[in-house]
Amino acid sequence: MNILIHPTYFPNIAHFTGIVQSKETKFEWADNFVKQTYRNRTYIYGANGKLLLNIPVIYSQNKRQLYKDVKVFNGEKWQLQHWKSLESAYRTSPFFEFYEDELKPLFFDKATYLLEFNMKCFNVVCDCLQIEISSSITDIYEKETTSRKDLRHLVNAKKENSFNFEPYTQVFSNKHGFISNLSILDLLFNEGPNALNYLESQNLNG
Helix, strand or coil, X not given: CEEEECCCCCCEHHHHHHHHCCCEEEECCCCECCCCECCCEEEEEECCEEEEEECCEECCCCCCCEHHHCEECCCCCHHHHHHHHHHHHHCCCCCHHHHHHHHHHHHCXXXXXXXXXXXXXXXXXXXXXXXXXXXXECCCCCCCCCCCEECXXXXXXXXXXXXXXXXXXXXXXHHHCCCCCCEHHHHHHHHHHHHHHHHHHCCCCC
16 A cells, blocks of 8 residues: 655654555645644643644745745743653653654754754654655655555544544553554653564554
C-alpha cells in the first residue's frame, strides 16, 4: 500500500499506523494551510486527561496561504511550554528518559516554518522508532488521487474518525482510562521499543 498524507505536529497513532504499514509515503506539500487541524496541534495525556499542544502560527493577510509558507509565531515561548507539558505528563513514564536527549533539542532550537519543523519532528521520531520511511513529496495539489490510498482526511482534528486501537498502559490511565489516538509521543514514552510492533498491528479501518 502506498499512501498520501499530510505532515502533522508529532503525528497521532492513526497517522503513524498508516505510515508504518505503507510501502511508500507521499507527503502533501502543495496544499493550503487550514486552521484547527493537526498541522499545528497534537494531543498528549496530561494529569487532567487529554491535553492540547498547539503551535501558534503567523496568518497571512491573504485568504489562502500554502502550508509550506506558514511561519511559526515565536512571540511567546511555546516550545518551552510544550516541553514542560511533556515533562509533567511523561517524566514518570517507562521510556521518557530513554528518548529525552533525542527529542529535547526540538524544543530549544528556534523553529521558523511550520511544515519544516513538523518534518524535523517526524524524522526524530523515526530515529527513536529505529525505522526508515520511504517517502516523497507532492509538487502539485490534487483533490483526488487514484495512485495511492488517500489518508489526508486524518489531518482533520474536528472531524476525527473513531478508531478501535488496542489499549496500552498510559501514565494516568488509572484516573481517566485509556485515551486513544494521542500523539506518537504518548506511545513512545509508554511502550518504548515495543511502539513499532504496536503500530504494525493496528487497524485503521476500525
